[in-house]
Amino acid sequence: MDLLSDVVTSMRAGTPGGARIDMHGTWGWYLPGDPEVAGFMAVLEGTCWLFPDRDGEPMHVGPGDVVFSPHGDGYGLADHPVRPDQTLEEARPGEGGFDRHTYGEPDGGPPMILVCGGYRLDRERAHPLLTGLPEHVHVRAGDLGLARVLAGLGEETEGSRPGGDALLPLLLDALLLYVLRACLEPAVGGQAEGWARALADPGVGASLAAVHRDPARSWTVTALAETARMSRATFARRFTSLTGLPPMGYVTWWRMNRAKGLLRDTELAVEEVAARVGYGSPFAFSHAFRRAFGEPPLRYRRTFTP
Structure with a gap:
């Protein structure tokens, strides 16, 4: 998407x-x-x-x-x-x-x-x-x-x-x-403002499209820079300048955002949610989710379960 x-x-x-x-x-x-x-x-x-x-x-x-x-x-x-x-x-x-x-x-x-x-x-x-x-x-x-x-x-x-x-x-x-x-x-x-310029920028726009198309991929700054066809350092500076977030900060934010939606709107197991947002281990995913939102994935899901 x-x-x-x-x-x-x-x-x-x-x-x-x-x-x-x-x-x-x-x-x-x-x-x-x-x-x-x-x-x-x-x-x-x-x-x-x-x-x-x-x-x-x-x-x-x-x-x-x-x-x-x-x-x-x-x-x-x-x-x-x-x-x-x-x-x-x-x-x-x-x-x-x-x-x-x-x-x-x-x-x-x-x-x-x-x-x-x-x-x-x-x-x-x-x-x-x-x-x-x-x-x-x-x-x-x-x-x-x-x-x-x-x-x-x-x-x-x-x-x-x-x-x-x-x-x-x-x-x-x-x-x-x-x-x-x-x-x-x-x-x-x-x-x-910055987001209009980010999406119009050939390199940064391409990297954003790639992250949203495949959030489960094992992204690194180097991989994102390759997608943008820019050097790693130049890409990191330009991405941060246009979006206000460092590249991997945005990747993590979007993955956690996507995970919240899957936990709230589907019955997928935590392991499947973790895989869909780029975590090979449900333990690593749960740790990242707790660090971002202050509670583990299952507790978050229970707040939306009748």
């Missing part, structure tokens, strides 16, 4: 949820956040102002724009540049499901239509690519793939349609991937 796909599958916990909100007339609401949820707000029709929680500069958001809140921060929304103070509880990110709400009376003017919601996360397994993003990421309209996803959300949320309960979570998953892609594109979002 490629790195971006791994980022999404490893951090997700549960099914994404959201709501379509149609606004008429003059309006302004505060949409509460949740630290356990990465939130989003996508504009289908109309324009509005978004006010960050931490008194940042308001953003003017238009049709086809998406604002991604990776750390679960709340924000205000209004049809005019004045920060609102009334909370819209219906927009609070939830666990799966999809709702529809209409506010105000049609007054002959165009409505403001948005879709908002969130992705419940396992913050302990969040990738540095995500944790390094700012409070809110404004992805502007322009990407054709993202536009197709938003068009699909518009069609599916306009009313109840057969199969909608199955299709909407898939569209929300696709939305997240397009937003994260945009964060790695300087022309669109450019918000992931």
